[in-house]
Structure formats: C-alpha cells, structure tokens
Amino acid sequence: MARINPNYSRLAAGYLFPEIARRTREFSAANPDAQILRLGIGDTTESITPTIIAGLHEGVDRQANVATYSGYGDSEGKGDLRESLAGWYDEIGAKIDPSEVFVSDGAKSDSSNIQSIFSTDSVVAVQDPAYPVYVDSNVVSGRTGDSVEGRYEGLVYMACTEENDFFPALPEGKVDLIYLCSPNNPTGAVATHEQLEGFVKYARENGAVILFDSAYAAFITDPTLPRSIYEIEGAEECAIEISSFSKWAGFTGVRLGWTIVPKALRCEDGEAGVLHGLWTRRQNTFFNGASCIVQAGGVAALSPEGRQEMQGLVTYYLENARIIRDALAELGITVFGGDNAPYVWLQAPGGMDSWGFFDKLLTECHVVGTPGAGFGPSGEGYFRLSAFGHRENVEEAVARIRTRLTL
Amino acid sequence: MARINPNYSRLAAGYLFPEIARRTREFSAANPDAQILRLGIGDTTESITPTIIAGLHEGVDRQANVATYSGYGDSEGKGDLRESLAGWYDEIGAKIDPSEVFVSDGAKSDSSNIQSIFSTDSVVAVQDPAYPVYVDSNVVSGRTGDSVEGRYEGLVYMACTEENDFFPALPEGKVDLIYLCSPNNPTGAVATHEQLEGFVKYARENGAVILFDSAYAAFITDPTLPRSIYEIEGAEECAIEISSFSKWAGFTGVRLGWTIVPKALRCEDGEAGVLHGLWTRRQNTFFNGASCIVQAGGVAALSPEGRQEMQGLVTYYLENARIIRDALAELGITVFGGDNAPYVWLQAPGGMDSWGFFDKLLTECHVVGTPGAGFGPSGEGYFRLSAFGHRENVEEAVARIRTRLTL
Secondary structure: OOOEOHHHHHOOOOOHHHHHHHHHHHHHHHOOOOOOEEOOOOOOOOOOOHHHHHHHHHHHHHHOOOOOOOOOOOOOOOHHHHHHHHHHHHHOOOOOOHHHEEEEOOHHHHHHHHHHHEOOOOOEEEEEOOOHHHHHHHHHOOOOOOEEOOEEOOOEEEEOOHHHOOOOOOOOOOOOEEEEEOOOOOOOOOOOHHHHHHHHHHHHHHOOEEEEEOOOHHHOOOOOOOOOHHHOOOHHHOEEEEEEOHHHHHOOOOOOEEEEOOOOOOEOOEOOOHHHHHHHHHHHHHOOOOOHHHHHHHHHHOOHHHHHHHHHHHHHHHHHHHHHHHHHHHOOOOEEEOOOOOEEEEEOHHHOOHHHHHHHHHHHHOEEOEEHHHHOHHHOOEEEEEOOOOHHHHHHHHHHHHHHOOO | OOOEOHHHHHOOOOOHHHHHHHHHHHHHHHOOOOOOEEOOOOOOOOOOOHHHHHHHHHHHHHHHOOOOOOOOOOOOOOHHHHHHHHHHHHHOOOOOOHHHEEEEOOHHHHHHHHHHHEOOOOOEEEEEOOOHHHHHHHHHOOOOOOEEOOEEOOOEEEEOOHHHOOOOOOOOOOOOEEEEEOOOOOOOOOOOHHHHHHHHHHHHHHOOEEEEEOOOHHHOOOOOOOOOHHHOOOHHHOEEEEEEOHHHHHOOOOOOEEEEOOOOOOEOOEOOOHHHHHHHHHHHHHOOOOOHHHHHHHHHHOOHHHHHHHHHHHHHHHHHHHHHHHHHHHOOOOEEEOOOOOEEEEEOHHHOOHHHHHHHHHHHHOEEOEEHHHHOHHHOOEEEEEOOOOHHHHHHHHHHHHHHOOO
16 A cells, blocks of 8 residues: 655644745735735746846747757756856856756755755754755655654754854764755855855865755855855865856746756765766756756856846845845844845844744734744744845835834 | 765666667767767657747746746646646546646656655556666665666566557556556557556555556547546546656657646545645645746647647657658568557567667667667567657668668
C-alpha cells in the first residue's frame, strides 16, 4: 500500500506565504470595502525594462523560425548566459568558470533542492530567522526531528539578533551544511567581508559546505560589502552560491536563477569536483533546463543597457525602503535593514508578538506585512516590510501607518 | 564534515542522453566530415506555430506594462491555464477539476519529483524498458539497492516484450507505486482501455498508486485508445497523471507540463485528499511556478486555433514515423510502435546488442539512435528511433540506412 513521506507531517505549519495569503483573503472577505496594500511577500511590481523585454521577444521569435528553433537545451543552461554570468562574477573580483554556473528556473528551486546531493544525516545550520525554504526542505528530506516549541530537533539555529547585528556567531559544535543569506531575507542585514571570512575559515577547517544565497546582491549599494561569497579567499573550496534574476530584473513571474558549484569545492567523500559532478547529475535527472525564451531575457539583462535599466529598478525599490524606514523611525519604531536590501525589519511595537502585529496592521491599516516569527524563533517580536511595491502604494501604506496605527 | 548523498554512487551509469551525446561528440571529433543525423533524443525540431507564438509574445508584452505585469504566481499555475487543461480532459470524457491540475516546467521535473511525497520504503514497479528518470529518481532517493547485472535490487521490473505486445502483466506480489507510460517511451506501444482497467483494478485492490505518464498522448490517432488514465473508471482514486506540452506544442525548449493529482486519490495513510495536499505543499516549498510567459503560450496552445496547429505538428512527426517504419520493415528489420507514438522500436538485426547497433548505425550511416538497453534490461537487443526531425533529414537517414547499413 502506498504510504506518504512521513517527514511532511513534521512540518509545523503551512508554508508561510500561503498562510499569509489565507489570512488576508479571510480579512478581505469579511471587509470587502477595505483596500488592502501588500508589503508582505517580496514580490516585484514594476514592469520589466525595454532591453530585457526585447531579449524575451527575440527569444520567442527564435522559436517561430525553423532555422533558429531550439528544442531541449543543456540542463545546465545556455552557453551564452553561463558566460555572461561568469563575466559578472569576474567584474566583482570572483573567478568563476562558465562550466561552474548552473542556470535554473529560480533560486527557490535550487535552494530547496541543493540539500538532496548531501547525505540525510548531515547536520544543518540555519540563520534564525531565515527564508523558510531552507528549513522546510531539510525537514521534508528527513534531516530533523519534530518541531518542539518552534524549533526542529536536530537543526542548529544560529540566532541573528540586535545584539550581533543580525549576523550569527560561528556554530559552537561541528555542522556539515550552513545556510547563509546576504543581503538577508528577512532582516535586511548584509554580511561584511570579515564576517564571511570567519564562516569560510570555519567551513574549511571543519569540512563543512556553505550554501550561500545571494538573491538580493543587486541591492548592495555600499561598495565595501561583498556581493558574492567568492569575493572571500578560499570560498571556492567550501561554498555553493545560489542567486536569482527575480528581484534584479523583475523576473519573479518569469523565472530565472543560477547556482555556482565550483569545481574546487570539496567534501569528505572525495576530491574536489565530486559535488560539481553530483549537481550536474542531479540537474540532468530532475530538471530539463530553464525556458530558452527566459534565458534569452537573462542574456539581455546582463548586457550593458540591461544592467543600467535593472539598476533603475533597484534604485526605485531602495527609495521605497528608505520611505518606509524613515516613517517608522519617526513613529519611534525600531527599524533595521532597508539600506542595502529591499527589506525593512522592525521590532513590533509595545512588545507585541509577530502575528499579533500582523493582525493589528491588517485590521487598523489594511496593510499586509510578514510576521518575523514565520522565519524562525528568533524572529518572534519582529516584522518584515517589503520595499517591493508601487511608490504610491508604499506612500499610502506609510500614510495609513502614521495616521491609523495605534501605538 | 559534509558527506554526499550515497545513493548517487549506486547509479549504474551516466544519464542515458548525455552518454549518447558524449559518444556522438567523440565520433564527430574523429570524423569531422561526417554529417550526423540525430534520431536519438526525442527532441522536437519544427518551429512553434503562429497562434502559440502570438500567445508567448502577448505573455512578454504583459510584463512590459505595469498594469498587466505579474510577479509571483501560484506555484500550482495560472487559473486560466488550469481551466483550459481541465476543459481538455472534459472533452475526452475525464472529469478533472482545475484545482486538481498542477502546472509545472515540464513532465521530467514532475516525473522525477513525484516520488518524493511517498515514503522511502515504498516498493516501486517500472515498465522494463522505461524512461530512465523513473528509475534514477528512485535510486537517488534510496528506494533501491545496488545495480546487479543491469537491475537495481528492490525494484520490480515489469517486462514489456514482443510476447506481451510491450504492455506488462500485473505485478506478481504487492507493490506500492507503479510507473506506466502510454504511448510508451521507448517502445511506442499504447495501452488499451482493457489493459489500463487491469492496472486500475490492481491498484485499487492493493492500495497502490499509479504514476501515469501521458506525455505522448497527442500522438494517439486511433480513437479507441485512451489518452488519459482518467478515461478508466475509478482511476481518480488510484492514479496521478503527468503530461506535457513538450511534444504536443514543440515546447521541449520552452518548458511547460502539468500533473493531475485528483482530490479523490487515496493512499494507506489517509483519506482522499491527502496526496493532493501533499503535492500542493511540495510544489509550494520546492517550486515557484512555471514562467508566466510560457503559461500564456500554453493557454494559446489550447485555443481552437492552437489545437489545430498542434495537430499539424503531430501529423508531421507521425508521417516521419511511418517513413522510418516502412523503410526498416522493407529491409526485413522487425519494427514496433510508430503508429500512435513518435517512436519506432526495432529489433537490432542479426542478434546484435543495443550499444553494438548504436555504434554500427553511427559508424556506417552517421545516424544517431537510442540503444534499447539504456531503458532497462528488457530493452537489450532493441533500439529506438525517434520520429522527431526535419522531413528531409528523416528521408536522408532512411536512405543511408537502406544503402549503407550492412545486414
């Protein structure tokens, strides 16, 4: 008799964002006149820029002509896109060979699936709070016990708090896999060179592998902050980097991301190259490549014109972040992030808990945000506001918070 | 220390198609003047038709306009596409609710990942020969032992041979998961209503779940043959169906597929609905939806004009299949399939083994096919030729086989 994967029943709650959507729908049904403003899911709202649109159209047109039509491509991605991405790394001082770039349909797919090439008894460390996919994918794959008081047994939670500037201390014991995200979702904190150097040193000394999520790297404006873990010496021996066009090019709906698995990367079982080969095999077996149309858009995005246009989008969203941050600070709410990241992380006022503030903000202001507790136990009492949104909506949300939120 | 998933080391060989590509590259390097014709990978070659191209362009244009721009969509797919697909099922007499349709980036992703919602101690039965992804995804997930003489321990191989018209007998013992593919890749055989009824009866009696791959359903011309397992009474209680636009619309490079998980589907652990909920959770956690641009193309493909154009593509490839089949039969080679499927399955002449015939065909005719042994032990001695190709190339390949192949 068919039996289900029992690990699914360990998942403590529904995936965070569908849960937010559910509560919002319920409120909306009960209050049909309420105009809800969404600063919850980090979802891009501004249209894709002309150079990239032209690249996508060109991708479509190629499929209309038998001479340029392409069927199956390599699971790893098209050569021109892999080369463009390697070129981008070169510019920021990281040496990546195009063969180390694996194009995918997005960072969510890769950050959830990357664990599958490691053994199920790996000890996993995550930043707390963190993007829920890191935790959930490891729960489903059997690397944790049950959830007890908001913590899965067997998982190492690396607390990110105001005290440590939202960047964790090194794990105390030995761990095998370390998820790091910078600029961080949800806290908006960006790791410094020195902070990443500490983790690279730990990983090399302990044979651990860092799974580095740089999906928000485009939002780093401070030139002293690293945009890739490969800016750190030795990282190519101990780190996989996962990144995305979603927030950079506005591709949340279009779907395109990439993962770097360096050939120099090592793990206990073998020489350098084993993990590169394993991810190749994984992608060949479980994936058939990102859409050729979308990849054509990715190439256009990385052209000089595309890059300039994307910078315009990034600047727009960062201005939103500034508006949100300044308004909250004026109200006396403690805020973090939002300067080199599209997320503002705030302390729920008056000692409220995260879901309590979610309901309060929804009820009083008709504004949807994301409860910090949804990202891990150390997120309790915090709240994330996303800077993705039309300017007028962000301004309206801020105006409502100023006038309607009872503090 | 990070350790790899040890199941990867059980995989007996590289994934079939990269291995074919490797041998072909080597031959090509040694024989730079040889014009190689590829009837190996089942890869579409004809351009996408006008209605669908228009739908894709429209999908791009929507992203260029802030009023129609869409960011993240539901992981399960866009409502209009799910409704169009449910409508297609309705036409063929299968009642599928749009909420039971999960849109994806292709049947390969779904057919490799579907096993992940079932327990790792599930007993898995596969047709032999079969699409390698079914087997490999279960090996990697730990449901088999080592490969011994071409068979993974613990896996139930259901032989498909000339004696049973390439459709297997029911498993002798109890199995939990049964992969069936019809029209079959690689044999080109199509299951009859009666044959599927036998498996549905078995699955309901034994609490097994059938994983039905109908990616080639569009090639069925005989109206008496079922195009979906849901044409069989009771299948909604015991079967998941995985299908694709790849071969129907020429979307092998564009990437779009779907999976049906009926709400009536049961398994040992729970009432109807559990597996529907589990696949929803899996897709929410590990996937972020198919590209919105590509989904717009899918909606256009299912319009009356799109359907008519796709039928033109199908007819074209089926005529290729007829040309291949007739030529081989004339040479006295025993051939199967190719009438309701885009694959011709042939017995390697003179008692040769599959890879031997691969090398012979490549060396003598510069034609690439697919060794039957690559699909499972019962494929040994057989060979697959794909009907996907430009007509002139298929005719040239057939002419070379007629004149150059030594029998």
